[in-house]
Amino acid sequence: MAATRRLTHSVAVITLNNPPVNALSYSLRRSIIKEFVDASKDSSVEAIVLCGANGKFCAGADIKEFGSTSVDSVSLNHINDTIESCKKPVVAAIEGVALGGGLELALSCHYRVANVQSLVGLPEVLIGMIPAAGGTQRLPRLIGIPAALDMIVRGRHVPATEALQLGILDEVVKTNTIDAAVQMAMKVLGQPLENRRLGTLPVQAIPNVDTFLDTAVKRAKGQFRGAQAPLACIEAVKATLHLPFLKGVENERVLTASLWSTGQPQAQQYAFFSEREVGKWTTPSGGKWDKVPPKPIQTAAVIGLGTMGRGIVTSLSKANIPVIAIEQDAKQLDQGRQAVNALLDREVEKLKLQGKTSVPGNGLGSVKFTVDLGDLHSVDLIIEAVYENMQLKKEIFRKLSSIAKPDAFLCTNTSGLNVDEIASVTNRPQQVIGTHFFSPANIMRLLEVVRGQKTSLTTIATAMSLGKTLGKVAVLVGNCPLFVGNRMLGPYLEQVNYLLEEGSYPEEIDQALEEFGFAMGPCRMMDLAGLDVGWRSRMEQGLTGTNAPPGAPVRQRNGKRYSPLADLLCESGRFGQKTGKGWYQYEKAGGRIAKPDPWVRDFLDKYRRTHQIARHQANSQEIQDRCMFALINEGFRVLEDSIASGPEDIDVIYNNGYGFPKHRGGPMYYAANVGLPKVLSTLENYSKANPDVPSMKPAFLLRKLAAVGGPPIKEWRTQLGNTSSKL
Numbered sequence: 001m002a003a004t005r006r007l008t009h010s011v012a013v014i015t016l017n018n019p020p021v022n023a024l025s026y027s028l029r030r031s032i033i034k035e036f037v038d039a040s041k042d043s044s045v046e047a048i049v050l051c052g053a054n055g056k057f058c059a060g061a062d063i064k065e066f067g068s069t070s071v072d073s074v075s076l077n078h079i080n081d082t083i084e085s086c087k088k089p090v091v092a093a094i095e096g097v098a099l100g101g102g103l104e105l106a107l108s109c110h111y112r113v114a115n116v117q118s119l120v121g122l123p124e125v126l127i128g129m130i131p132a133a134g135g136t137q138r139l140p141r142l143i144g145i146p147a148a149l150d151m152i153v154r155g156r157h158v159p160a161t162e163a164l165q166l167g168i169l170d171e172v173v174k175t176n177t178i179d180a181a182v183q184m185a186m187k188v189l190g191q192p193l194e195n196r197r198l199g200t201l202p203v204q205a206i207p208n209v210d211t212f213l214d215t216a217v218k219r220a221k222g223q224f225r226g227a228q229a230p231l232a233c234i235e236a237v238k239a240t241l242h243l244p245f246l247k248g249v250e251n252e253r254v255l256t257a258s259l260w261s262t263g264q265p266q267a268q269q270y271a272f273f274s275e276r277e278v279g280k281w282t283t284p285s286g287g288k289w290d291k292v293p294p295k296p297i298q299t300a301a302v303i304g305l306g307t308m309g310r311g312i313v314t315s316l317s318k319a320n321i322p323v324i325a326i327e328q329d330a331k332q333l334d335q336g337r338q339a340v341n342a343l344l345d346r347e348v349e350k351l352k353l354q355g356k357t358s359v360p361g362n363g364l365g366s367v368k369f370t371v372d373l374g375d376l377h378s379v380d381l382i383i384e385a386v387y388e389n390m391q392l393k394k395e396i397f398r399k400l401s402s403i404a405k406p407d408a409f410l411c412t413n414t415s416g417l418n419v420d421e422i423a424s425v426t427n428r429p430q431q432v433i434g435t436h437f438f439s440p441a442n443i444m445r446l447l448e449v450v451r452g453q454k455t456s457l458t459t460i461a462t463a464m465s466l467g468k469t470l471g472k473v474a475v476l477v478g479n480c481p482l483f484v485g486n487r488m489l490g491p492y493l494e495q496v497n498y499l500l501e502e503g504s505y506p507e508e509i510d511q512a513l514e515e516f517g518f519a520m521g522p523c524r525m526m527d528l529a530g531l532d533v534g535w536r537s538r539m540e541q542g543l544t545g546t547n548a549p550p551g552a553p554v555r556q557r558n559g560k561r562y563s564p565l566a567d568l569l570c571e572s573g574r575f576g577q578k579t580g581k582g583w584y585q586y587e588k589a590g591g592r593i594a595k596p597d598p599w600v601r602d603f604l605d606k607y608r609r610t611h612q613i614a615r616h617q618a619n620s621q622e623i624q625d626r627c628m629f630a631l632i633n634e635g636f637r638v639l640e641d642s643i644a645s646g647p648e649d650i651d652v653i654y655n656n657g658y659g660f661p662k663h664r665g666g667p668m669y670y671a672a673n674v675g676l677p678k679v680l681s682t683l684e685n686y687s688k689a690n691p692d693v694p695s696m697k698p699a700f701l702l703r704k705l706a707a708v709g710g711p712p713i714k715e716w717r718t719q720l721g722n723t724s725s726k727l
């Protein structure tokens with residue numbers, strides 16, 4: 001962890017060296033300042049170049065050090081101010097990434113040269129912070145308030161070509177970035193540096209700036225629902241208008257301290273590291289991510305071009321993997337082809353915006369459309385994405401057994417069916433695995449990788465590695481009905497139904513959970529997913545419809561409370577967004593604008609009268625507690641059953657697949673934050689009053705952890721043991 005210095009001509013080249021990403025740890029910062037001060041005093045040095053070892057400039061402050069005392073001992077601001085005020089020209093040579101404190105360091109240099117493949121950005125907002133080493137003050141002075149705000153509030157990683165256009169970079173090169181920076185340093189020798197010191201420049205005025213900033217605040221409040229960092233970013237940038245540079249930097253510090261006191265940065269940083277941890281999968285049999293090499297996937301196929309299949313094809317093609325896309329007849333194939341082509345066109349547009357038009361074939365893998373399963377004889381990996389029907393899936397896997405080459409991997413995109421049962425009809429259960437994508441599959445980051453009993457370690461390694469190649473966060477889970485995410489959704493939605501029965505309206509429930517921070521409330525989510533999906537499954541389970549036990553009480557099944565509300569909606573043709581009516585009404589079938597529906601209110605009021613239910617209108621807190629604690633309780637059961645290997649896995653699943661607010665860390669982190677004794681007592685009280693709702697009976701593991709005072713989440717794993725692991 002050091003910065004090293006060498007002399008090229010009369011230019012001192014200082015290299016940041018702290019693998020893997022040259023994060024600005026305390027010792028690296030101390031070393032940079034020493035080398036820099038020495039170079040600036042050295043009379044044989046006329047100019048200075050700052051670069052990073054191993055093809056990476058710098059990924060910013062060392063996030064692991066936040067909250068520890070070493071953070072401020074040699075502050076990044078001190079380094080930046082020393083660089084900016086240097087009398088010799090200083091050039092940043094950017095390769096790989098210049099993110100957060102890394103870009104702030106580069107912005108304090110007088111010139112910036114970057115490799116065309118590199119990315120720059122101020123992504124602090126994504127870990128609940130603001131760029132607090134002068135970034136909110138220097139960037140607007142360089143590229144203006146609108147462009148700077150867009151980058152800072154969204155935490156966007158900006159490709160070098162775009163950064164050049166924005167004026168962040170002075171030159172972009174294809175090769176030899178450090179040599180180009182040295183050349184630049186020699187070229188500018190003797191030129192005045194005053195107008196290169198961003199901290200001394202005024203910020204460019206824009207018309208109606210107050211309205212512009214007010215709109216930005218409104219948009220951020222709507223988009224980021226309760227996250228404080230985006231608002232603090234806007235506040236910090238706004239200060240460039242009325243505070244001198246140094247005061248603006250002091251303001252960054254005040255805003256950072258205030259953000260820290262909300263607990264949101266800690267939650268988002270936990271989420272950041274959890275995402276990386278889940279990639280390091282292990283199994284009780286000794287399988288380990290770094291011990292089992294994945295098989296390379298050069299070609300893939302997707303069977304079924306419905307919503308999921310189309311997204312998966314697009315995702316594979318985006319990762320430059322040639323795909324064969326299969327449908328059962330010409331008509332469906334044609335519809336699938338049109339939909340996939342439209343999605344791919346959008347991807348090409350995005351690549352163009354990133355300046356990647358010169359990539360051969362636009363950087364997308366080819367897609368071949370066919371109705372012939374026989375075409376799959378030579379592909380490396382096949383993903384079945386037909387609709388959720390066990391018989392149909394088994395029929396396909398039986399056929400694949402004889403068609404696919406012996407070493408091909410067979411994946412099922414089921415969202416909850418038994419992977420072992422599917423694998424059992426094949427001649428290679430060790431190469432069968434669940435790859436549960438989330439809709440839209442070309443956009444959503446989550447991939448649940450479901451291990452069957454016979455799935456081999458190589459198959460796990462290959463599916464996990466494929467997830468990474470597709471730019472997803474892959475989480476290894478065990479095989480049980482509905483796996484992790486959807487299984488936990490069950491008790492959560494059960495509470496939603498009970499709240500509706502008791503007197504809440506859909507929009508009230510959604511509002512409470514959107515205020516909590518969910519991207520979408522549960523009633524809108526059910527409408528979007530299609531109410532008929534659950535209805536069909538309940539019919540298959542004999543809970544409703546013609547298979548329901550004759551004479552069963554309307555609101556009870558097998559001695560447990562049951563809500564028939566969603567069944568009744570479906571019986572009147574209200575399947576959600578697709579039919580234009582569900583818990584809400586929409587402008588048309590397939591419409592997206594949800595409006596509260598007076599019909600639904602009447603229906604609920606009548607239902608309560610019929611069943612003599614006294615109206616209880618729950619407030620937001622009750623709605624949030626009942627829904628969240630139901631979800632969390634099932635999360636503890638998932639851990640007890642070893643379906644997920646730790647609370648971090650559950651949190652990553654919810655943050656990336658279910659619109660859970662990252663600033664709360666994830667449901668299990670949230671539980672730890674609320675305090676497990678409180679979660680337990682709330683569930684106990686509910687359970688006592690409602691013994692016919694077993695899902696709310698506190699889980700054994702919750703009791704166990706609450707009994708020892710609710711330890712910090714990082715200590716939960718040691719309490720888990722791995723008695724009955726399904727991983």
Ligand SMILES: CC(C)(COP(=O)(O)OP(=O)(O)OC[C@H]1O[C@@H](n2cnc3c(N)ncnc32)[C@H](O)[C@@H]1OP(=O)(O)O)[C@@H](O)C(=O)NCCC(=O)NCCSC(=O)/C=C/CCCCCCCCCCCCC(=O)O
Binds near residue numbers: 020021061071101127
């Ligand atoms: C794009 C990446 C850089 C690389 O991606 P990839 O190639 O896919 O690799 P990864 O798996 O993601 O990462 C590889 C390993 O590196 C680790 N890593 C990555 N970045 C960091 C980092 N910044 N710090 C530490 N470690 C990092 C990662 O965990 C992996 O480790 P492992 O192999 O799993 O062990 C990608 O990684 C990425 O996007 N990184 C994050 C970039 C980022 O967000 N940068 C911004 C950081 S914040 C910053 O720079 C802020 C600067 C201003 C300084 C302000 C200081 C104030 C602090 C105060 C806090 C306390 C307040 C107290 C208040 C009071 O009381 O007063």
